[in-house]
Amino acid sequence: MTPQMKLGAFLWATGHHIAAWRHPKAHVTAGIDIDHYIQLARTAEAAKFDMIFCEDAAGLREANIGIASQTSRSIGFEPISLLSALAVQTSRIGLVSTASTSYNEPYGLARTFLSLDHLSHGRAGWNLVTSASPIEAANFGATGLKPHADRYERAREFAEVVTGLWHGKLGASGHDSQSFSVRDPLDLPRSPQGAPVMVQAGASDVGRDLAARTADVVFTAAQTFEEAKAFYDDLKGRMVSYGREPDDIKIMPGVSPVVAETEAEAQEKFEALQELIPDDVGVALLSSYLSISDLRRYPIDGPLPELPESEGMKSRQALIVEQSRRDGLSIRQLARHFAGARGHWRIVGTAAQVADELQARFEGGAADGFNVMPSYFPGELDAFCELVVPELQRRGLFRRDYEGRTLRDHLGLKRPA
């Protein structure tokens, strides 16, 4: 059989496009409408997606509350409660939630994800993040964002304790260090899939090392084939030093497709969305990606200024800076470009064109699958499922039905010993 690509459906309130809330068909209170999410989860399951994926940040998402309320993406369910509800409204699709190693304790987090795993009969996954936003830090008593290296050092040990608890390998005396002290096993039996799936998205040097060591799935952002391929080869290469086989991690870049029956129609849909981006929202979002306070101090039609070294998302900053230099983009152009797909890869075209692009990255060794980030919900998820998925199935690149029961089964991951 042809190797099969993996597909995630990244659910997010109104949609991934920054102006989704202004779309004529937008459901502006989608973030707190459980029926909306049930519908999306069932659509993705009917299309045989491997998993749905939820991000998380415990705080208002944008630096400016006025802008946050404009985008309506600041409003949404806490993802563990959301996915627990979706667990009993679906039967096969995987359920992956983001959770922070900076603002949780390993015993509580390990227990909650294992509980979701039992609720869903082996379909849970944890997307480990260290939380790069100073907004979250301010809600958890911190005096500021901890340095990148410190966050990752905590994350490394946190992941070790969590997997120790999941695998029942904590040892008789528990885990005891300066950061964490945990005594008991969990009050839940072993996971139906061995252990929940571990997802990571950190792309800095230390982030890649942590992923190479512990992740089952890596979610990443890459604009070009070359970027995607370089990341893919680098990460798979790092795994060797941790005694793992390349196939033990599935690398799934984000992709934001805009698909229609004809190319002209797809372009028209895309342009209509881009037109809806208010400049101040785009620039504010770009500022937050670059981890600097406010780009509005600079001329909007001028170039990106020299930036200080980031303590936020280092890899994202580098990616944006590189593109701005390469394509000679102004702040306004850059803001609009990145705001649309939030820094992720975008494909605008017919089902065949979208499938061609996905196939090229998949077969070119730049991806094991994709985390699909529809511009707005439910419209663009529906379009992907109705148009692109059947095209991928015809090409033998994607399953026509689930063969297993658990998320590990879908992803073709080994069951931990």
Added chain:
Amino acid sequence: MTPQMKLGAFLWATGHHIAAWRHPKAHVTAGIDIDHYIQLARTAEAAKFDMIFCEDAAGLREANIGIASQTSRSIGFEPISLLSALAVQTSRIGLVSTASTSYNEPYGLARTFLSLDHLSHGRAGWNLVTSASPIEAANFGATGLKPHADRYERAREFAEVVTGLWHGKLGASGHDSQSFSVRDPLDLPRSPQGAPVMVQAGASDVGRDLAARTADVVFTAAQTFEEAKAFYDDLKGRMVSYGREPDDIKIMPGVSPVVAETEAEAQEKFEALQELIPDDVGVALLSSYLSISDLRRYPIDGPLPELPESEGMKSRQALIVEQSRRDGLSIRQLARHFAGARGHWRIVGTAAQVADELQARFEGGAADGFNVMPSYFPGELDAFCELVVPELQRRGLFRRDYEGRTLRDHLGLKRPA
């Protein structure tokens, strides 16, 4: 209309009787069977219960892992994930979960409960506990259980921050103190019921003060009418000094009924359960209630020894010691007595006898309702719903249908301003 009593269904794995797992009809893996919980929640909803109630402890429940595994009550879902799943499998019944102020952060806890509240369209409640178990402390990096007074001081401020977040009253500069620093409002709109319902169960002096100040519902343990009445009067009296009206709190003692068509049949069911209690399990459980390391050092047919002042559940210790002196019970007798209903009130009899007892406490001003703790599931919950609820309805003491949509509606609580 006759005043109506409130009813909670306290769900707990196999059942509340310590030997429930040994019952011939026991479902021993009930704690991780979501279909089991869905069935229980729907049974309670069909009987028009105000709410289901879940306890929580992030650790193995008994001091001794061997005993914990024997009782099979150490195994179970984390309650927020459980109640989120039940939220979309029910439509009217309230959903109350316990969560600790010692091992959570207020921003995260407030957000999770408000998310459950939106998922369920206004049916969530939080049972605040300070966590008296050294077992939990050891899983969260603590070097031991914090003193009772310190735990309650943290709980008081924690509750203030949580309700501030729920009510949108945190102020522009957030909350900033030595214990907690929170900057943002929550990333969720106001609760459909104004705010999730606040439940408490602490019965010590400082616990009662906290409840009088902040609780909507108080769950309590009382063996005799006099104990229940004294607690009720004391708590309602304390509310005055906080400017609250007595009806602003619903006091709901726990009750563990064993009910059957005839009294003889009920007694037989009860005796069969009591027979199943292994002495070492009963004594270990009694030790944990008394917050002492192990009563097995003392002669099992002798009296309770003099005990050191507890830093655990002060009120529970006092209650047990008083009963042991009053009734001259040996350790074995006391263990069996308390193990059965875990220190709660027990009624064994026909529907009319059970209803008589509940009515007497309700009309005698010793309770606003009851948190029903069935000995084993689903059998004793079914029996209560089939036999006792219709009897209470005939007497005009309990609703025949829901009148409102939210938990506050059911409980007749004011909507917070």
